Amino acid sequence: MPRPEQVSRWVPGFVAVFLVIFLYCGFAGEEAWPFTGWRLFSRIRTEQQTSWVVHWSNQQDRLLPFPFDELSFAYAGHMHILSRFPGEGPDEQAAICQAWLEAIRDRDPKELRISRTTWMLSDRDGKRARPPRVEEVYTCDRSGVRPTGSVVSAGG
Secondary structure, three states, X not given: OOOOOOOOOHHHHHHHHHHHHHHHHHHHXXXXXXXXXXXXXXXXXXXXXXXXXXXXXXXXXXXXXXXHHHOOHHHOOHHHHHHHHHHOOHHHHHHHHHHHHHHOHHXXXXXXXXXXXXXXXXXXXXXXXXXXXXXXXXXXXXXEEEEEEEEEEOOX
């Protein structure tokens, strides 16, 4: 009868460390790939929804969507950065804007405009959703970040 192979000595230690990190990330809500805080699809959704959008303007003041999907993988987390942007300090906000401006420098950007779109899921006009409220919150260029707070579209 063949003898079962023995497990290497380091395997139980590796499994124990893996489980500890896995459980810590889950219960602490940390996202440290490949470990997850179990938030991938379990965020609480409330009636009021908010999203953030970045546009850039060229030297002719033409406003264009920021091309995050055309940039390297390093820019894939832009939605998480945008959701935290208002809470960041001025230096951090300026650094984020400068990094994004630098990423599209070959397009000769004049400035970035960061807008917040807010809508109520229950706000309906018959069977259709009412338009969202779009507010331009920040403008940034090479000189820094400026809060604007101007309403672009007030929604229904």
